[in-house]
Amino acid sequence: MKKFFSSESVTEGHPDKLCDFISDSILDSFIEKDPNSRVACECVASKGEIYITGEISSSANVDIENVARNTIKEVGYNNADVDIDYRTCKITINISKQSQDIALGVDSSLETKKGELESIGAGDQGLMFGFACSETKELMPLPISLAHKLAERLTFVRKTNVIDYIRPDGKVQVTVEYDNDMPIRVDTIVISTQHLPDIEMEQLKKDLMQNVIKPIVPSELLDENTKYLINPTGRFVIGGPLGDSGLTGRKIIVDTYGGYSRHGGGAFSGKDPSKVDRSASYMARHIAKNVVANGYAKKCEVQLAYAIGVAKPVSVYIDTFGSNTIPEEEIQNRINKHFDLTPTGIINYLDLKRPIYKQTTNYGHFGKENLPWEKIISF
Numbered sequence: 001m002k003k004f005f006s007s008e009s010v011t012e013g014h015p016d017k018l019c020d021f022i023s024d025s026i027l028d029s030f031i032e033k034d035p036n037s038r039v040a041c042e043c044v045a046s047k048g049e050i051y052i053t054g055e056i057s058s059s060a061n062v063d064i065e066n067v068a069r070n071t072i073k074e075v076g077y078n079n080a081d082v083d084i085d086y087r088t089c090k091i092t093i094n095i096s097k098q099s100q101d102i103a104l105g106v107d108s109s110l111e112t113k114k115g116e117l118e119s120i121g122a123g124d125q126g127l128m129f130g131f132a133c134s135e136t137k138e139l140m141p142l143p144i145s146l147a148h149k150l151a152e153r154l155t156f157v158r159k160t161n162v163i164d165y166i167r168p169d170g171k172v173q174v175t176v177e178y179d180n181d182m183p184i185r186v187d188t189i190v191i192s193t194q195h196l197p198d199i200e201m202e203q204l205k206k207d208l209m210q211n212v213i214k215p216i217v218p219s220e221l222l223d224e225n226t227k228y229l230i231n232p233t234g235r236f237v238i239g240g241p242l243g244d245s246g247l248t249g250r251k252i253i254v255d256t257y258g259g260y261s262r263h264g265g266g267a268f269s270g271k272d273p274s275k276v277d278r279s280a281s282y283m284a285r286h287i288a289k290n291v292v293a294n295g296y297a298k299k300c301e302v303q304l305a306y307a308i309g310v311a312k313p314v315s316v317y318i319d320t321f322g323s324n325t326i327p328e329e330e331i332q333n334r335i336n337k338h339f340d341l342t343p344t345g346i347i348n349y350l351d352l353k354r355p356i357y358k359q360t361t362n363y364g365h366f367g368k369e370n371l372p373w374e375k376i377i378s379f
Contacts, residue, residue, distance in 0.1 A: 013168020
């Protein structure tokens with residue numbers, strides 16, 4: 001049976017991603033100086049203004065405004081007339097410390113108080129999903145994999161002046177045709193990129209086809225019926241926070257599996273690893289990826305669920321969608337035996353008290369080989 005599935009990605013200049021990038025840059029700046037920093041930092045971007053808020057408890061002293069301006073500069077925003085200017089934008093900071101009520105559960109878990117084990121407690125209740133499949137070499141679904149690579153390429157050709165008239169804001173969407181759950185071709189590619197006002201659309205379409213699409217999408221996945229929708233509105237000059245407001249945590253499907261797998265609802269950016277929204281999602285991906293990498297299944301989804309102040313997950317769930325080569329019960333037993341799924345266990349196993357989060361912000365938190373949760377092990 002033939003089906004079509006679509007996933008999207010966005011460039012680092014998308015207003016929501018700009019906010020994610022600022023939040024993660026601030027997080028890294030604190031963790032670099034104090035690995036035990038508790039950070040929950042969120043950002044709002046609008047016309048000419050960045051608003052930074054949240055809760056931070058740390059011994060580190062960080063110039064938050066300077067971090068934010070340097071991040072905006074790194075993205076390439078320097079023109080208030082069409083998006084935002086890192087030099088002149090207003091930055092408002094409203095940061096408080098972590099709630100003492102939350103800290104009670106995080107500093108010492110329920111199990112620690114009972115003398116059962118030593119671990120911090122989960123920073124909140126919630127459920128987190130991890131996923132992997134054999135569609136790509138990085139064990140990610142093909143639609144989101146291609147969308148990320150196209151969005152990243154769009155940024156590359158801008159920053160290297162291969163195409164010197166595009167601006168930081170942009171979005172990509174890829175539709176893949178499946179036959180009996182196997183990807184067989186790319187049906188549609190949508191690219192919308194901010195550009196300078198004096199460029200002709202035909203030139204833009206030609207340049208993106210030649211310098212973005214062809215270098216990224218394998219030719220065997222394209223055919224005479226593949227559709228290309230490039231800047232379908234015909235004009236995209238006003239962009240970034242001037243064109244649309246941005247908010248940390250609003251691109252959770254872009255950050256994960258492009259809608260191919262379920263999502264628990266928690267965002268990642270700006271959160272230190274004591275927040276299981278982030279760290280447990282990374283661990284769930286690590287487990288799912290290694291179930292597939294070890295040949296136990298061709299597709300695997302893992303759910304972890306936590307209660308605030310409690311170290312051990314309240315549930316661990318796996319689904320291999322009938323693709324397993326060994327019984328799911330055996331896979332579950334191997335997971336339980338090999339992995340410590342308490343927050344402290346996850347943080348230690350993945351070595352998460354490091355300033356590694358800025359590199360996760362853009363083009364997906366999963367599928368990047370240099371990240372610790374992407375490491376392949378035997379278990």
